[in-house]
Amino acid sequence: MATKEYFLPKSLDEATRLLAEHGLDLLVMAGGTLAMPLINEGISMPEKVMGLRHAGLDTAISSNGAVIIGATATFTKMLALKTVPLLQQAARHIGGWQIRNMGTVGGNLFAPPPAGDFAAALLALDAQVKLSDSDGHRLLPLSEFYTGFLTTALAPGELVTELQVPIPQGKTAFSKLGRKHANTPAVVTVAAHIIVEGQSVTDARIALNGVGAHPIRATQAEAALVGSPLDEQAIAGAGAAASQECEPFTDANASEWYRRKMTDVYVRRTLAQIAG
Secondary structure, rough: OOOOOOOOOOOOHHHHHHHHHHHHEEEOOOOOOHHHHHHHHHOOOOOOEEEEEOOOOOOOOEOOOEEEEEEOOOOHHHHHOOOOHHHHHHOOOOOOOHHHOOOOHHHOOOOOOOOOOHHHHHHHHHEEEEEEEEOOEEEEEEHHHEOOOOOEOOOOEEEEEEEEEOOOOEEEEEEEEEEOOOOOOOEEEEEEEEEOOOOOEEEEEEEOOOOOOOOOHHHHHHHEOOOOOOHHHHHHHHHHHHHHOOOOOOOOOOOHHHHHHHHHHHHHHHHHOOOO
């Protein structure tokens, strides 16, 4: 069935009003890099579609020690975000230039695995997601946003409108393994944010993509680092912990065994970048 109605709201208030009015019958999209292939192939056939390109959600500004990123900000815009190099690095690994010009930060949160590399960087930075509906807003840690495979904490009538990202105080690094050098699905992606005071790690954030139902925090690997020097022994322990706590899968890109093995390798490589 062909799309019968297309809405292009000019403000967030208009967008949330339309969503409240049409409910689950309304497909919401921004860049369309996830939705349009499904529509073109006849897998998804929505009667009503709402585009968010003109809703004023494409900003990226610094405020009170954080970067506030609108949900429809593109990855091309993230490449210019010098205040948070980790997000710049992650954006470079999102598709080719066409995808980066169209794909959005908010849309990437809904990418099916093994996509969602940008979300892994956001997780490592303790980002919060702003959810809005016709009644107001709420903030949720991104680590609580994912609830399972292709499921989130987004309630009916809500839109992802903003990401609030604290400017990192420590060192960060990003690594990705794919079958090709660029524009490739992840076998495993690692994003890390490490704070070292004196000779010991005082805080650690390690996020993974491609090895679970959605981007995840490797909390056991983080715990293996805190209180220890960021040396070879601690890094090896964190890699081993991450490989055990992840839940990899087998697909056309890699087997479950290979993904688990490479999680160990790439967590160690990412942490070695920071230690070096």
